[in-house]
Amino acid sequence: MRSIFPKLYGNDAVKARLGGAIVDGRLPHALLIDGQEGSGKTTLAKEIAAALVCEHRTDEGYSLPCHICASCKKVMNDGYVDLHVTERAEGKATIGVGEIKAIRRDTFLSATEGSHKIYLIKDAEKMTPEAQNALLIALEEPPEGVVIMLLAAGTDRILTTIKSRAQHIALSRFSPEEISDYLVRTDKAAERISREDPEGFRIAVSASDGRIGIARRLIEPSMREGVIAERGETLNIIKALGNGRSFREAYEAVMALPTKRPELAASLERLISALGDLIKLKYAGEGVTFSFFTDAEEADGAGGRISSARLFKLYETVSSAYDYNYKNANTSALLMTLAARLREA
Ligand SMILES: [Zn+2]
Known part of the structure; x- marks a missing residue:
């Protein structure tokens, strides 16, 4: 048998479950694909769409995406007429009821190219409650051949009634x-x-x-330089906190952080991740996945000498600075306070 959904990396359990459902002809008409940005939600949704419309059959008679036929290619290149993608309009924070009602009306029109009409709703967690309620009706008894896929980064804001009508598929990080x-x-x-x-x-x-x-x-080369510089900034702070010599180094490293609010937020987030990694290093055993450091060796080299008690204090201090940054504190003053608190921690 062909490998199932070759374009989606990892997630073997998800692929086996969905592949099995497609092979058995019992793919649910509503799926809630849940994963962080970059986890492959759109890739998976397109693979499923291609499986539904692929013109080829495996030797066993199954329909899985072949990526060669015209229908598969159209799906992959966003050119398949019966694949509708809904996403937040530019500059809008939510997906409103109007957009969902348009989908609902469209489901009743017959398919143009094949026997399926497929709807992808990106940023589904951004649907307003009214939009979600409107969607419920479409999920309840959709016309034959209609498949609705909700793509969400987290499902906290999705109504339980929606969740109970869509099969939940969680994509993992690597x-x-x-x-x-x-x-x-x-x-x-x-x-x-x-x-x-x-x-x-x-x-x-x-x-x-x-x-x-x-x-x-x-x-990508243009991005890499920035990433390396930002990372160096965080590492400098951790190393300065870890070497226990003068406070001056840590002070200077903190004061070198950007003062524009969004950039400062990103810097503090990295620092929180790095401190979190160091805490993990102390308490978790083998096989821990780090968020900031590449591996245990790098983490240990940078901040291995900071005691657990101090790590927790540092973590708290930086986290509260992160919160203050969003309360519109003056960012230069915030950095000075942070530098002073880090000394006490
Ligand atoms: Zn195909």
Whole structure:
């Protein structure tokens, strides 16, 4: 049998379950695909869509995406007429009831190309409650051949009534090794970068926080430089806090952080991730996945000497600075206070 959904990396259990459902002809008419940005939600949704419309059959008579036939290609290139994609309009924070009602009306029109009408709703967690209620009706008894896929980064804001009518599919994050391996195997440009600049490649991949789509962007030369600089900024602070000599170094490293609010938020987030990693290093055993550091060796080298008690205090201090940044505190004053608090921690 062909490999199921070859374009989606990892997630073997998900692929086996969905592949099985397609093979048995019992793919649910509503799916809730849940994963962080870059986790492969759109890739998976398109693979499922292609499976539904593929013109080829396996020897066993199954329909799985062949990626060769005209229908598969159209789906992959966003040219399949009966595949409708709904996403937030530019500059809008939510998906409103109007957009969902348009989908509902459309489901009753017959398919143009084949026997399926497929709807992808991106950022589904951004649907207003009214929009979600409107969608409920469409999910209850959709016309024959209609498949609705909701793509969401987290499902907290999705109504229970929606969740109970859609099959939940959770996509996982990956370790830096898994991402490197995947990118090198499947992406010629990535493979070249990994050879030409192995260090930059490694840093960019570990900065992707387990998300393949993000890693693919970060390894691009224009992005890599920025990533390396930002990472250096965080490492400087951790190293200064860890070496226990003068406070001056830590003070200077903190004051070097950006003062523009969004950039400062990102810097503080990285610092929180790094401190979180160091806490994990103390308490978790083998096989822990780090968010900031590439591996245990790097984490230990940078901040291994900071005691657990101090790590917790530092973590709290930086977290509260992060919150204050969003309460419109003056960012330069915030940095000075942070630097002073880090000394006390
Ligand atoms: Zn095909």
